[in-house]
Amino acid sequence: MGSGKSTVGRALAEHTGWPFLDNDELVERATGRTARQLAEGGEAALRAAEAAALREGLAVEPPAIIGVAGGAVLDPRDRKRIREGGFVVWLRAPADVLAARAVGAEHRPWLEGDAEGWFRRAVSQRDPLYAWVTDLEVDTGTAIATPEEAAQSIVAALPSAT
Numbered sequence: 573m574g575s576g577k578s579t580v581g582r583a584l585a586e587h588t589g590w591p592f593l594d595n596d597e598l599v600e601r602a603t604g605r606t607a608r609q610l611a612e613g614g615e616a617a618l619r620a621a622e623a624a625a626l627r628e629g630l631a632v633e634p635p636a637i638i639g640v641a642g643g644a645v646l647d648p649r650d651r652k653r654i655r656e657g658g659f660v661v662w663l664r665a666p667a668d669v670l671a672a673r674a675v676g677a678e679h680r681p682w683l684e685g686d687a688e689g690w691f692r693r694a695v696s697q698r699d700p701l702y703a704w705v706t707d708l709e710v711d712t713g714t715a716i717a718t719p720e721e722a723a724q725s726i727v728a729a730l731p732s733a734t
Contacts (some may be wrong), residue, residue: 574674574691576662576712576719577639583723588730592637598625599641619643620655628706630657642694645701655705661726662706664699665713667691 578594585592599607602624610618622641629638630653638657644650654660665673671688683690703709708729716722 573640573642574670574672576673576722579662579719580663580710580712580722580726581637583641583719584726587723587727588635588637590637591632592639593632594630594639595622595625595629595641598638601625602628614619619647623647624712625676626650626653634658642698645698645705651701651705659731660705660707662702662709663712663722664702664709665711667695669713670695 574631581592581594582638584590596607599605599610599621603610603621605621605628607618607621611622622644626638626640626644629636629640632638635658644654666697668688671683671691674691675683675687708721708726710725712719712722716725
C-alpha cells in the first residue's frame with residue numbers, strides 16, 4: 573500500500589503489452605465488494621478477499637502483471653502461491669514514504685489515526701516475508717525517481733523465458 577503497485581503495474585503493462593490486474597479490481601471481481609466495504613467488516617474478511625483476489629489473479633493465463641495486496645504475505649499458503657506464481661517484484665519504500673502516499677485513501681480505513689505507526693509495524697512484520705517471496709526488489713521510495721524508471725528496471729530484470 574503506497575509502494576506504487578498500481579502506477580508501476582500500469583507502466584510495466586505499457587512496456588510489455590501484458591495485461592495488468594490490480595488487487596482492488598481483483599478483490600471486487602472475486603467478492604462483489606470494495607476493499608473499503610470489506611475492511612469495515614474486519615481484517616479477517618479483508619484478508620480472505622485478498623486471498624481470493626490472489627487466486628483469481630494467478631489463474632490468469634501468463635504472462636500477466638498481478639498487483640497483489642501487501643497483506644497477502646501474512647498467510648503461509650498465500651506466500652507459497654506468490655513465490656511459485658511467477659517472477660515476483662517487491663516495490664519497497666520506507667514506512668514514512670508509504671504513509672505519506674497512502675493517507676487519505678478512501679479504501680484504507682485502518683490508516684485513520686496513526687498511519688505512520690501502522691506502516692512502521694507493518695514494514696517490520698512484513699519485510700522478511702516479502703524478502704522470502706521476492707525475485708527482484710525495486711526501491712520506489714528513494715532510489716527510483718519515477719514509476720517509469722521502476723518499470724524499466726523491472727523489464728531489464730525479467731527472465732528471458734518470461
